[in-house]
Amino acid sequence: MRRNSWFETVAEAQRRAEKHLPSTVYGALVAGSERGLTIDDNLAAFGELGFAPRVVGHHAERDLSTTVMGVETALPVLISPTGVQAVHPDGEVAVARAAANRGVIMGLSSFASKPVEEVTETNPDTFFQLYWSGTRDTMVQRMDRARAAGAKGLIVTLDWSFSHGRDWGSPAIPEKIDLKTMVRLTPNVVTRPRWLWKFAKSGRIPDLTVPNLKPSDGGPAPTFFGAYHEWMQTTPPTWNDVRWLREEWGGPFLLKGVSRVDDAKRAVDAGVTALSVSNHGGNNLDTTPASIRFLPSIVEAVGADVEVLLDGGIRRGGDMAKALALGARAVMIGRAYLWGLAANGQAGVENVLDILRGGLDSAVLGLGRASVHELSPEDLVIPPGFTRTLGAGKDTTPPAAFQNRASHAWPTVPPKPLVLVPIGSTEQHGPHLPLETDSVIARAVAERAAKALPGPALVAPILPYSASGEHAHFPGTVSIGHEALHSVLVEMVRSLSLWAGSVVFVNGHGGNAASLRTAVSQMREEGHDVAWTGCGVPGSDAHAGRTETSLMMHLAPEDVSMDAAVAGDTRPLATLMPDLIAQGVRAISPSGVLGDPTGASAEEGRGLLDLMVSLTVRRMSAGITDSRGHLVEPEKSPSAVESKVAN
Ligand SMILES: Cc1cc2nc3c(=O)[nH]c(=O)nc-3n(C[C@H](O)[C@H](O)[C@H](O)COP(=O)(O)O)c2cc1C
Structure with missing residues (x-):
């Protein structure tokens, strides 16, 4: 009786691929460079989540569809480009048909074994992949040929460093497969008669040319x-080459x-439509x-x-x-469909896509x-x-460079820029938030505001220590107090003013307001634009x-422990203020929380951040301050009460 060729999981497809393929061909599919630690991590990381x-x-109907670079797809998965050499006689055409x-x-x-024209004819929704190779x-x-064939997008792969040594022994891949090579590889090939039979039936021997x-x-x-x-002889590309x-x-x-x-920011500057977070499936x-990290x-x-x-390690719909x-818009798969192809040709690739669809739908x-967009x-x-x-340029790295679109070496700093200096704190934020909460928020607001403002705006490295005396008795809090903070702010402005056009402190901790008032008004009296x-x-x-x-x-969802969140x-x-000043936070709230975090959500956080940024940009664009340099809402008079700052 003929064995059921349907398989239940990608792991089973892999087992069947191993059985069907000569070890050299199978070896080329599972390959990861050197010790294979990256490829292992690509898989393990999904298990950690x-x-x-x-x-x-639950919703009776779920929408799994999306678009990628303007092209509709029924599932948020793309066939990642691979050189499908010698896996199956129909190679990429079988894969394209399954995808269609x-x-x-x-x-x-x-590097595929089938011409782009045959593939686009089979699946008009094809993106053609190029390496930076040749003149x-x-x-x-x-590119002209791919465009003429109807390719709807270009994928440019840049994560390859010719690192191909493999501790487990690279499979020997012949220059080309002709009858002579087949004879040489006979011991390997004769143990896989079904693989050989597929090629024999198709009247072709495996092809190692790249049409x-x-x-x-x-x-x-x-x-x-x-x-x-x-490819190896080609001088590696610059960002200008990518733009070209x-x-x-x-x-x-x-x-x-x-x-x-x-790199992601430079890619955006170069004008890309999309990027894939990838380590070439552990082959770089x-x-x-792991790329998911x-x-x-x-x-x-x-x-x-x-x-x-994202690509790398996707084996299940749950992944x-x-x-x-x-935050990925879609994923790309490599080995999963190659194993399906090896196990059962076009139907095997369809089987893999069905497994992924089923797993994703269950998760949603x-x-x-x-819908997938709600995840x-x-x-x-x-x-x-x-x-x-x-x-x-996280604030844990030495503050040597400015954190902006690019890390600036000094000659690239534009003349007389506006410099935004985020000020955070290192203080307890309840049992569920990290000590650097204020710093994370202040930096995010400063970076986004800098992007939104017209003209050159740089974001300086964050000042992570400030005045947190009211949280002093909680382990983890580090406060330098108002006197020291005042001096730091004064000296920063004096130093920045030697080359900056103007300076704006973006404060994420309410406890710093007193120092900011005194230091900024002193600096304004000295004539600085701050x-x-x-x-x-x-x-x-x-x-x-x-x-x-x-x-x-x-x-920073990974740093939030909602299990530990309690209302304060x-x-x-x-x-609360009088008690806070007199006794400190600990006496009022043993957990350190003032408020109730239990109804919080990322969705709400996104909205709050957008609002914070737009208010900041509005205040900065209007440039109206009170007498001590505090930017106020444009509709309020300069003498208006100072706006509330987040703690
Ligand atoms: C056998 C094999 C050949 C590959 N060939 C290419 C290629 O020609 N171009 C390319 O951009 N990526 C290539 N890749 C990388 C894949 O496109 C993709 O990034 C990777 O396979 C994703 O990891 P996964 O296999 O764990 O899904 C190849 C990967 C494998 C396993």
Whole structure:
């Protein structure tokens, strides 16, 4: 009896691929560089993330569809480009057909075994992938050909450093597979008669040429290794080259392979439409952490500007749900569909896409969401320390460079810029929020305001220590007191004024207001162009309550422990103030919370942050201050009461 070719999970597809394929071919699919630690982490990281399911209020119908770079897809998954050499005689055409049948976008590698024209004919929703390889002329020819074939987007892959040593032994890949090689590989091949039979039936032997790199003068297509050689000989690209590629292509443009926030920002500056957070499926520099760990920081930095995708380690629909919850617009899959292809051709790829659809739908259902767009970090249990942030100029790094679009070396600082200096605190924020809560909020407001303001605006490294005397008896609090803070602010302004046009302190901690008033008014009397503003919004509660908790759930969800959140004293700040001044926070609220964090949400935090930023931008644009340099709302007179600042 014929064995049921349907499989239940991607793990089973992998087992069948291993059985079907010669070990050399299977080895090339599972490959990860060096010790394979990155590829392991790509998988393990999804296991570290948990779900936070709901039990009532589930939606009878769920919408899993989205668009990627303007192209509709029934599922938020793309076929990631891979050189599908020798896995199946129909190669990428079988994959493209499966993707078309499931309404999914096909990514075609320039190292693929099938011509782009055949693939776009099969699946019109195809993105063509290019490496920075060859001369500019050859790259233009390749892009022209893909465009003429109807490719709807270009994927440019930049995360490859020719790091191919593998401790477990790289499989030997022949220059080309002809009959002679087949004979040489016989011991390997004869143990996989079904694989050989598929090729024999198709009347072809596995092909290791790359038709999409065929020269336009009619010469033969290079072999896989010829193409690889050309790529290795090409001088690596600069950001200007990326911009040039994007302009030459002129359509939707996805940059694949980003891990760092600074690279993501430069990609945005280069005009990309989308980027994929990726480590090439563990095939670039081994020990690079899993791509999912970088996703939140990159979404936070550029998610409002471009579409952010993720690839690496997706094996289940639940993995997709986790990536989407952390802000990915869609994911890309590599090995999962290759194993499906090896196990059962086109039907095997369809089987894999169905598995992913089923798993994603279950997750969306169980999380009580109606669509993939509603997934959010709140749906996940994110263990402390899960995420990694690279190249963000975090305030834990030495304050050597300005944190702005690019990390500025001094000659690149624009003349007489406006400098925003965020001021935070290091103080207890209840049992559920981190000590740096005020710093995270102040920096986020300053960075977003700097982007929104016209003209050059730089964000200076944050001042993380300030006046937190009222929280002094809680472990973790570090306060330098008003006197020291006053001196720091004065000296900062004197130093900044040597080259800055103007200085605005963006304060995230209400306890700093007294020092800011005295220091800023002293500096204005000395003739410096300086002002300050707070991050308050009307109606916010006092400390570690709903306002700050919502903001942190939006900005740094991995650092919020909602399990530990408790309500504190909920009286308004004005009522609490005399007791606070006389006795400190601990006497009034043993937990350190003033307010009630329990109803907080990331959604609310996003709205609050937007409001904070727009109020800050409005105040800064109007430039009206009270007599001590505190920026006030434009409609209020300069003598108006100072606005409330967040704690
Ligand atoms: C065998 C193989 C070949 C690949 N070839 C390419 C390629 O030609 N172009 C490219 O951009 N990425 C290539 N990749 C990387 C994938 O597009 C994708 O980033 C990676 O496979 C995602 O990880 P996953 O396999 O865990 O899903 C390849 C990956 C594998 C496993």
